[in-house]
Amino acid sequence: MSEIAPRAKLRTRFKPTRLKLSSDHSKRPLDRMSLHDQLVAKVREMIVDGELQAGAPLPEKMLCETFGVSRTPLREAFKILASEGLIELRPHRTPVVTPVDREEIANSFAIMVALDGVAGAEAAMRATDEDIARLSAMHDQLVTLHREASRPAYFRLNQDIHIEITRLAKNPVLLNIWTTLNANIYRARATANYDAARWTESVREHEAFMALLRARDAQGFAASLSAHTRKTGDAVLATLKIATDTKT
Structure with missing residues (x-):
């Protein structure tokens, strides 16, 4: 029985060339x-x-x-x-x-209220003085944006404050769940600021829970933060109901 001849090696091999970058390559990305x-x-x-x-x-x-x-x-x-x-x-x-699903928004806010309670309690206990000072500076800017009626900028900073509070709880699982749910209600949450009275009320709620955070009142801060989220949810759902009733 004859032996099978070894397969001939490929003569042509791929030879990668060295990547050459121009002097201004750092600008393009x-x-x-x-x-x-x-x-x-x-x-x-x-x-x-x-x-x-x-x-x-x-x-x-x-x-x-x-x-x-x-x-x-x-x-x-x-x-x-x-x-x-x-x-x-x-x-x-x-x-x-994406169309806004009122029932889904209601369910999401119900969970967010509970999550903010957990995040608030943990954040108040774990935040450093520097963390609280940074949040206070963000809050001061938020008040200024409200006074200037800069609604888009206010909404973005408001989101940053809530995200920062959740991050300070130092619980990656909590932060991941909170961030996912917040994405679901992101646009709907903004509608609450169209109502001037609710917008002013929301700023006062921020003032209240920030005072509790500075005082290191973990339970009070958590309760105040949860109440703020619940009231925001109620305002959002009321706005969505009006919009739905108007269409029908």
Whole structure:
């Protein structure tokens, strides 16, 4: 029985060339990232502010022409906004602004109230003096934005404050659950600030729970934070009900 001849070695091998970068290579990724961030922020703002209504189509060609960008950064921005629950990506179809489900929002707020209670108690016990000073500075800026009626900037900073409080609880599981639920109610939560009376009331609630945090009153801070979230949820659901009744 004859032996099988060994397979001949391939004569041609792939030889990777060394990557050559131009002297200004560090600028291009930063420029791309900046463009991506700007697109995410702009489209998010248009949705949160109601310029893009629930269910509205988001045609890529029109948006690319509007913002003067190619489809690649726009699609990357769409992915981020979809992860936040603001838009719905549909295979082979135009993306749309995600409709707001009132029942889902109600269920999400019910859990958020409980989570804020846990996060508030833990944050008050674990926060350092520097942490509290940083939150106080953020709160002072929040009050200024309210006085200036800068609603979009106020809403973004308000979100940052709530995220920071949850982060200070130093519980990664809690932070992950909170962040996921908050993404579901992100746009709906912004609607509460359209009501001037509720907006002013919300600022007063922030004043109250920040005073309790500075006093290191963990139980009081947790209760006040939960109450604030519950009232915000009630205001959001009332606004959504009015919108639904108006359509019907």
